Amino acid sequence: MENFINGKWTKPQSGNYGNVSNPVTGKVFDKVPHSNLDDVNAVMDAAHEAFKKWKKVPVAERASLQHKGAQLMRDHADELGNLLANELGRPLDACIREITRSADLTDYYAEEGLRLKGEIPLHNIEGERVMVIREPIGVVVSITSFNYPIALLTMKLGAALIAGCTIVSKPSDETPLSTMRLAELFSQAGYPPGVFNVITGRGRDIGDAMVTHKYTSKIAFTGGTSTGQRIGALAAQLGKRFTLELGGQSPVIVCADANLDIAVPAIVKHTFANSGQFCYRVSRIYVHQDIYDEYVARMTEETKKLTIGNQFSGCDMGPIISQKIYKTSEEQTADAKAKGATITTGGERLKGAEFEKGWFFPPTIIADANHSMEIMREETFGPVAAIMKFKTNEEAIALANDSDYGLAAYVFTGELGTGLRIAEELEAGSVWVNNIQRSYHDVPFGGVKQSGVGREKGRYGIESYTELKTIYYSY
Structure with missing residues (x-):
């Protein structure tokens, strides 16, 4: 052309x-x-x-x-x-x-x-x-x-x-x-x-x-x-x-009373859409300690259902666009693992005839994360998400706001007032409560901070x- x-x-x-x-x-x-x-x-x-x-x-x-x-x-x-x-x-x-x-x-x-x-x-x-x-x-x-x-x-x-x-x-x-x-x-x-x-x-x-x-x-x-x-x-x-x-490094807070039947599918879908290559995807997930183990198990199970392949095969995910973009997912996963995180699914480049010519990284869940890890601080632009537990909602808000980025954020809770209060405290241009939809055409979209x-x-x-x-x- x-x-x-x-x-x-x-x-x-x-x-x-x-x-x-x-x-x-x-x-x-x-x-x-x-x-x-x-x-x-x-x-x-x-x-x-x-x-x-x-x-x-x-x-x-x-x-x-x-x-x-x-x-x-x-x-x-x-x-x-x-x-x-x-x-x-x-x-x-x-x-x-x-x-x-x-x-x-x-x-x-x-x-x-x-x-x-x-x-x-x-x-x-x-x-x-x-x-x-x-x-x-x-x-x-x-x-x-x-x-x-x-x-x-x-x-x-x-x-x-x-x-x-x-x-x-x-x-x-x-x-x-x-x-x-x-x-x-x-x-x-x-x-x-x-x-x-x-x-x-x-x-x-x-x-x-x-x-x-x-x-x-x-x-x-x-x-x-x-x-x-x-x-x-x-x-x-x-x-x-x-x-x-x-860029974005968008957090989601999953409160103790969250409905996981709604939260888990919504978060998985949004985290791994377009192989994680978009700015307001879920990157870091803060889960209350009382439901942490259940949440990790259910998100891991849901993530394993995703299919990866070529763009005309009817799969859920394709490759990452280039080696340059792919490299971040691999490096951040290795960094988290070296610092004590647990990889519950994914974590290594896919191999085999179908994948050898493209930069295919599987949907990857990193549990036991903390803020010393790059995955919790830097933009990934790939199919990797990290999960960290918290004790109180105030702690979760502080952790979510502890970022140079502020494009989007997400909250799941059974109490509407709690969801609204957390949404007001989060430093982001858009906040979703109890679901994750595409951004609507008639409302503003953009971020704060970096x-x-x-x-x-x-x-x-x-x-x-x-x-x-x-x-x-x-x-």
Whole structure:
């Protein structure tokens, strides 16, 4: 594939390409550009020119186009899902669900954009009015991680487009193809050239240039904490807006009166979805001492039921995307074991003909954990979870908050008041009590501490792509 710039496929001025491989087989099945600074200038120029007209398009027309784009996502969900399954290795059904769910979010943003309003304060001064209006912020650079390429993009794309911004997307090197095809579909929906562009390349080659470019008004980033910190620092120096959705090390507290028939399946499902490769997965589990042994036994049993294989086999889990990401799971498991933890299931790379060409790490449970272990302090981004016992709810809250991260947290308890009190005490952008659902489209999503800056989804997400302007009008 080529870069998608100004409504057409465009060969990179660098002349260089990189491979896209199937993480199950290791087989190369496509190539994408390794762009350079000339390519960055070309795509930013296109987005800047398109913005001049796009910002003046009535919101109702933008919403109509956005609904058409969302419908095309549904119409091509099987195609996009297969692309995503091949480049990511996630089971096909889950990939198709990502596409349809992202289409729902795109539709939601279209409708929510129609409800944005300004205001006129009632100062009651004769011959004068003051108006507060919202204007689109400008050209948005979207930089996203490999793990949910379409979901993470549409969290930014749908908000930016309905607000009147144009967007330049740089997807991950590992999973760029689904994003590139999505841009083509939006062009088919009727979006003007230059409104939605995609450029691929290595971050070290073009990342800084995209962030600091004179036409960049906002950077919307989802990815690793260290990279996000660098982007935030560069953007702040130049007065550019940014939203950062960064790493997570999400805790769950299982109180003594928790219903384990609900807690165990919910935690297992959320911990090991997408082979553990997402930022708000359960990483560390604090269980009251009175039910600790039972909980460990039941979670281990439930985890052993998960199946691992290739993305088209109907399994529960596929491989980890790359050796680099895989390495963390292996190292953190070894660290915990060396410090006295017990591995109740998993813990070693899977072997055999089916697994030899991919980075397959089994769903792994680490019992008898403590905060000296890396698994309790650092992000894993893999199918490993650790369990630690606690005596009091106050102790559990302190342990859960003893982290540099604060993206999500979870509580299971039989007493509603206890659940609400713990939720209020936990330092996280989102807290689930007595179940774990996907994050809803109409409420904000984002983190505190080192887990990010700003919020996505809901009207909050759209507002972050606008600037407030105050107009003083005398007559």
